[in-house]
Amino acid sequence: MGKKPRTAITPTREENFPEWYQQVIKAADMAENSPVRGCMIIKPYGFALWENMQGVFDGMIKEHGVQNAYFPLLIPLEFISREAEHVEGFAKECAVVTHHRLEQGADGKLQPAEAAKLEEPYVIRPTSETIIGDSMARWIQSYRDLPLKLNQWCNVMRWEMRTRMFLRTSEFLWQEGHNAFETAEEAREDSLKMLEAYRHFAEDYLALPVITGEKTEDERFPGAVATYTIEALMQDGKALQAGTSHDLGQNFSKSIGIKFQGRDGAEQLAHTTSWGISTRMIGGMIMVHGDDDGMIMPPKVAPHQVVILPMVMDDNEEQVMTYAQKAADALKEKGIRVLLDSREMRTSDKMWDAIKKGISVRVEIGGREAENGEVTSVRRDLGRESKSTEGLDAFLNRVELTLDQMQADMLQAAKAKRDDAIKDVSSLAELEAMFKDGHPGFVRIDAVVRNDSDYERVMKEYSLTPRCLPFDDAGKVLIAKAY
RNA sequence: CGGAGUGUAGCGCAGCCUGGUAGCGCAUCUGCUUUGGGAGCAGAGGGUCGCGGGUUCAAAUCCUGCCACUCCGACCA
Numbered sequence: 001m002g003k004k005p006r007t008a009i010t011p012t013r014e015e016n017f018p019e020w021y022q023q024v025i026k027a028a029d030m031a032e033n034s035p036v037r038g039c040m041i042i043k044p045y046g047f048a049l050w051e052n053m054q055g056v057f058d059g060m061i062k063e064h065g066v067q068n069a070y071f072p073l074l075i076p077l078e079f080i081s082r083e084a085e086h087v088e089g090f091a092k093e094c095a096v097v098t099h100h101r102l103e104q105g106a107d108g109k110l111q112p113a114e115a116a117k118l119e120e121p122y123v124i125r126p127t128s129e130t131i132i133g134d135s136m137a138r139w140i141q142s143y144r145d146l147p148l149k150l151n152q153w154c155n156v157m158r159w160e161m162r163t164r165m166f167l168r169t170s171e172f173l174w175q176e177g178h179n180a181f182e183t184a185e186e187a188r189e190d191s192l193k194m195l196e197a198y199r200h201f202a203e204d205y206l207a208l209p210v211i212t213g214e215k216t217e218d219e220r221f222p223g224a225v226a227t228y229t230i231e232a233l234m235q236d237g238k239a240l241q242a243g244t245s246h247d248l249g250q251n252f253s254k255s256i257g258i259k260f261q262g263r264d265g266a267e268q269l270a271h272t273t274s275w276g277i278s279t280r281m282i283g284g285m286i287m288v289h290g291d292d293d294g295m296i297m298p299p300k301v302a303p304h305q306v307v308i309l310p311m312v313m314d315d316n317e318e319q320v321m322t323y324a325q326k327a328a329d330a331l332k333e334k335g336i337r338v339l340l341d342s343r344e345m346r347t348s349d350k351m352w353d354a355i356k357k358g359i360s361v362r363v364e365i366g367g368r369e370a371e372n373g374e375v376t377s378v379r380r381d382l383g384r385e386s387k388s389t390e391g392l393d394a395f396l397n398r399v400e401l402t403l404d405q406m407q408a409d410m411l412q413a414a415k416a417k418r419d420d421a422i423k424d425v426s427s428l429a430e431l432e433a434m435f436k437d438g439h440p441g442f443v444r445i446d447a448v449v450r451n452d453s454d455y456e457r458v459m460k461e462y463s464l465t466p467r468c469l470p471f472d473d474a475g476k477v478l479i480a481k482a483y
Numbered sequence: 484c485g486g487a488g489u490g491u492a493g494c495g496c497a498g499c500c501u502g503g504u505a506g507c508g509c510a511u512c513u514g515c516u517u518u519g520g521g522a523g524c525a526g527a528g529g530g531u532c533g534c535g536g537g538u539u540c541a542a543a544u545c546c547u548g549c550c551a552c553u554c555c556g557a558c559c560a
Contacts, residue, residue, distance in 0.1 A: 008521080010495090018554065026494085033552080093559075127560095161484075161558060168559070221560095229560095241560060280560055311519055348521050355520090366519055376519080384520070463556075483560090 007292035008356050017236040022165065024286055027356040028295040031165050038163040038170030042279070045357060048303035050173065050279060054153060056205050056301065057175065057277070060197055066149040066177055071131050073155070074122035079130040083255040089222025090126045093159040095170075097122040124157045129223070129248070129274055132178045133256035140260050140270060143182050147190075151177040166283030167240070167483050174278035180258060180270040184249065187271035188226070191247040194275040195228040198243035201277070206285055207298040207410035208232050209418050210242055211442075211478065213468030216450070221274075225249035231467045231478065233418045234287035237440020239467045239480040242284050245275035283483075288414050289381075295358030296381050298410055299403035304339040306331055306399065307359040309350050311366030323370035327363065330396055336403075355380065360406055361399070379406055381413075422478075428452045431479065435462040442467065447477040 009027055013020045025031055030046030042050065058068070074097060081087050101116035125131065132150060140148060157171045177194060181187045195212055202208040210230035220227040224246040232242045252258070253269040262268040289296040299305050308331075310324040324340055331338040339359070341350050354362050364376040369389070376389040379402065421441025425431045431443050435458075447469055449455060459465065459479075467478045 016554095022553085037551085089559095156560095158559075162554095162556090172560075174560080244560070276560075278560060309519095313518065346522075347518070351519095352521055364519065368519080387520095 008294050008352055009292055012292045013235060013290075018164075020292075021283075021287060021290075024290050024294050024356075025165055028358060030282070030295070033165070036170075038160055040165050040169045040171075042173075045303055046282065049282060049297070049301060052301040052303065053206070053281065054175070057197075057201050058153070060201060061151055061175075061177065061194075064149070064193065064197065065147075066151045066179070068152060069150050070152050070154065071125075071128050071135070073125055075125050075128070075131045077121050077123055079134060080123050082130055083223045083252055085251075086129065086223040086255075090158070094126055095124040095157050095159055097124065125154075126156055126158045127274075127276075128152070128154075128156075128176055129178065129252055130256060133252050133258055133272070136178070136180050136270070136272075137257045137259070140180060140258055142261050143263055143268075145260060146180060146182045146270065147186065149177070149179040151175055164283070164483075166279055166286070168280070172278050172280065174276050177273075177275045179273045179275075180253075181272070182260075182262070182268075182270070184271050187249065187273050188247050191226070191228055191245045191273040191275065194245040194273065195230065195243075198230050198245070198275075198277060202230055202232065202242055202281070203411060205298065205300045206281065207300075207407055207414060208242060208281070208284055208288055209411060209415040211468065211470050211472070213470040213472075213478070215244075215468055216466045216477065219466065221246045223248060223251050225251065229468050232284050232288060233421055233441060233480070234284070234483070235290075235417070236287070237421060237481070239442065239478075239482040240280070240284045240287070241467070241482070242281050243275075243277040246273060248272045248274060289358070289410060294356035296410070297358040297360055299360040299407045302337065302358070302360045304357075304359045305336050305403055306338045306361045306363055307354045308338065308340045308363045308365060309347060309354065310340070310342060311347055311364055313367060316367045316370065320366060320370045324365045327365060327375060327392060330392070331399065334396065334400065336399060360403060363395075377402075381406055381410055428454055428458060432458045432462070435464065435481075442478045442480045444470075444473060444476050444478055447475055450477065 009020055009023050011019050028045060029043055030049070031040050031042045034041045080090065080094065098118055098121045099112035099116050100118060101113040102110045103113040105111040136148060140146065153175045155171050155173050160168055160170050163169050179190050181190060199210055199212050202210045210232045212228070212230055215227040215229050221244065226247040228245045229241050230243045232240045234240055250269040250271055252272050258270040258272065259267050260270060285298070286295060289298065297303070308324050308328050310320050312320050321342065328338050328340040341354070343350065358380055360380055362378045362380065369375055373392050374389050375392050375395045376387060377395060378384060379386045422444055423434060423439060423441065424444045425434055426445070428449050431445055431449070434443055450466065463481055464479050465482050467480050467482060469477055
């Protein structure tokens with residue numbers, strides 16, 4: 001068999017990172033472009049990943065006392081205009097619904113019916129602060145109604161100029177949490193708590209190392225008092241904002257009227273927060289974990305944690321399949337998400353399919369294994385070097401450990417790469433030289449650099465943005481190119 | 484919205500400069516042989532060449548208008 005070392009994905013990351021990214025998504029069968037500009041079709045394998053992510057995070061927020069609810073897709077135009085900065089921030093990317101009926105035009109083609117023009121247009125939600133706030137204003141009467149913590153899993157739409165699958169699409173899936181509190185301290189604390197939930201989720205489930213910090217004023221969410229972020233670093237050296245939480249102070253309460261009677265009997269405005277993560281995180285996982293053979297799924301959220309490939313010959317099909325089924329059942333019994341790949345395909349094709357999809361552990365079962373009660377397994381992140389054969393029971397006993405180890409190793413590897421790509425500099429000139437030299441990654445510098453008269457020029461020239469004021473390095477700012 | 488590029492079979496591309504029967508690789512289907520890291524041979528199916536005008540006996544090819552997508556910027560999760 002021809003076995004020249006070939007990568008499953010062309011081009012390689014080195015050759016053309018953006019193209020590699022697209023090809024990984026295609027090869028793993030996660031998503032494809034849609035007939036609608038800027039939107040994507042999430043295919044079953046990609047959606048399975050999202051569902052697992054949802055499942056984990058949904059559990060986490062419920063432990064924080066958050067309740068799920070659902071608010072409408074359409075928002076009255078007037079709602080959006082309530083908060084001044086909010087309008088400013090979103091007006092230019094809102095899709096607007098203006099009619100409620102179609103009719104045949106003179107040319108026989110369907111068109112919006114003039115007679116069915118809406119008096120007040122609706123906006124397709126770019127985010128739901130205003131419409132949820134409207135409900136909160138009615139639901140909250142007394143300090144006894146607080147805190148109120150709501151979340152919804154939904155789609156939102158922002159008319160983006162330039163889209164990229166998962167990273168930036170006009171329509172995307174996310175969760176948006178909206179909490180209301182009695183005091184400013186509680187709201188501030190809450191926004192930091194939700195950020196910590198994001199960090200925990202990203203690092204301990206997606207194996208994405210992130211830096212937590214606060215956004216600078218210019219990067220703040222429209223209408224927020226403070227915006228907090230988790231920033232991840234992709235393999236090409238660009239940063240990705242993977243989740244944000246906002247302390248909205250009383251800005252939205254004031255403009256929407258979320259008032260309550262306080263303990264002293266006086267009327268007060270609630271303090272609110274909002275926080276969200278989206279399908280964008282999937283893009284981050286691809287760009288942090290993927291290699292030149294495709295996706296690598298962190299075991300904790302992998303759609304399939306183990307794939308079993310039966311190596312069937314003409315004379316042993318029944319024996320091998322029976323044994324493979326037994327192994328699959330035993331794994332399922334342990335709560336492992338296992339896929340027995342019994343499709344009628346060449347085994348080598350199934351193998352590459354499993355590799356490109358990034359299935360965490362691959363198990364090969366052929367005549368030898370069936371005969372001896374063994375399994376042969378390989379970890380996706382380590383490749384064929386990690387191939388080993390052992391008794392089925394021994395494998396079953398350690399499989400959870402193996403998955404945990406892989407999860408930990410993936411985070412560790414990503415962290416090492418990330419830390420390597422953070423450079424400290426002490427002047428703007430040094431920073432400029434760094435990026436002029438093509439530095440891939442973060443540069444850490446005294447936050448006062450932002451007062452430098454030449455700061456704007458340098459940032460613009462190298463398309464840099466301040467990613468955050470990291471909590472772990474007071475007085476510093478992290479600067480990088482970003483998605 | 485600027486700059487660049489690409490639209491030809493499911494996917495990736497050649498053909499265009501110099502107009503003349505629409506091709507290649509992979510995938511698909513059939514048969515046989517194979518089978519532990521991308522199998523071999525033989526055969527088969529599959530196309531309004533992005534869309535509309537124009538030039539011409541003749542257009543994937545030349546002219547022209549439009550559309551879509553991708554990349555790089557500006558904007559943003």
